[in-house]
Amino acid sequence: MAAHWHVLGAGAIGCLFATALARSGCTATLLLRERCGKSSRSVLVQRDGAITEVHTPVSATGDSGPITHLLVTTKAYDVRGAVGAVAHRLNSDTRLLLLVNGMGLIEELHNDFPNLDIYNSTTTEGAYRIAPLHICHAGTGLTRIGKPGQTRPALWFDQWSRAMSSCVWDANIDSALWLKLAINCAINPLTAVHGCRNGDLARRPELAMEVCRLCDEIAAISRAAGYMSTAAGLEQAVTDVIAGTANNRSSMLQDVQNRHRTEIDYITGYLLAVARRHGIEAPHNKSLFERVHKLEP
Ligand code: PAF
Numbered sequence: 001m002a003a004h005w006h007v008l009g010a011g012a013i014g015c016l017f018a019t020a021l022a023r024s025g026c027t028a029t030l031l032l033r034e035r036c037g038k039s040s041r042s043v044l045v046q047r048d049g050a051i052t053e054v055h056t057p058v059s060a061t062g063d064s065g066p067i068t069h070l071l072v073t074t075k076a077y078d079v080r081g082a083v084g085a086v087a088h089r090l091n092s093d094t095r096l097l098l099l100v101n102g103m104g105l106i107e108e109l110h111n112d113f114p115n116l117d118i119y120n121s122t123t124t125e126g127a128y129r130i131a132p133l134h135i136c137h138a139g140t141g142l143t144r145i146g147k148p149g150q151t152r153p154a155l156w157f158d159q160w161s162r163a164m165s166s167c168v169w170d171a172n173i174d175s176a177l178w179l180k181l182a183i184n185c186a187i188n189p190l191t192a193v194h195g196c197r198n199g200d201l202a203r204r205p206e207l208a209m210e211v212c213r214l215c216d217e218i219a220a221i222s223r224a225a226g227y228m229s230t231a232a233g234l235e236q237a238v239t240d241v242i243a244g245t246a247n248n249r250s251s252m253l254q255d256v257q258n259r260h261r262t263e264i265d266y267i268t269g270y271l272l273a274v275a276r277r278h279g280i281e282a283p284h285n286k287s288l289f290e291r292v293h294k295l296e297p
Pocket of ligand 1: 184
């Protein structure tokens with residue numbers, strides 16, 4: 001029987017996955033902070049100029065009724081509070097799938113909810129919000145899902161591989177998350193501090209030099225933490241992402257420009273915590289971490 005997913009975080013990625021799961025035969029309910037007086041809302045998904053309307057069940061976080069499968073797509077700093085808001089609906093059978101930026105949240109969730117069965121994921125699907133519950137699916141990408149040490153896909157995974165055009169079970173999900181974190185550490189804070197697009201990190205020599213210094217530190221921390229392939233290929237991976245997203249404003253730059261809190265604590269903050277554990281100094285990353293914090297409201 002197809003699982004019933006509840007999706008916490010009705011932003012671009014939450015709406016994208018909720019509608020994809022619904023189209024593949026699952027029930028996918030969007031969890032909203034406030035009661036809206038309706039049992040479903042229409043979610044608009046724009047793709048290549050065409051708009052698809054998907055009638056999607058909604059439920060307020062404060063409602064009752066058990067949640068068996070929970071997908072969390074909030075901002076990293078909202079995860080604990082958001083999961084806390086539905087804690088009364090979770091039980092020891094609930095599977096929680098985390099799809100957020102940064103690292104360190106699994107540990108925090110395990111502390112808060114020791115009985116939850118938690119999975120992690122990362123995606124390169126491109127989506128952005130046009131208006132509330134109206135998104136643009138800008139590009140297809142690869143979604144990796146896994147749980148460290150679990151080589152066989154979870155029973156519910158089959159449905160996900162049908163819902164998304166490209167979705168794999170990754171027994172080394174931590175390595176995939178670390179690589180994404182390392183790339184984000186080299187790009188996001190620098191673009192946020194300099195108010196520039198990703199491509200400027202290659203175009204402006206002084207910024208390109210700073211990217212190299214950041215990569216050197218991140219590679220040393222990666223090696224110490226056992227992420228050898230990230231350490232070896234980091235500079236090339238960062239160069240490729242900068243070239244492939246040259247015209248983009250990074251998510252951290254957008255947060256700063258919108259006067260929102262950033263995810264720096266879960267990106268560079270996590271990297272610095274790992275560096276400290278291994279006795280590694282990372283002055284360039286540390287300085288950016290502090291400068292981004294100063295830009296936050
Ligand atoms: O966080 C982001 O904005 C993206 O992951 C990336 C690719 C670093 C920049 O657009």
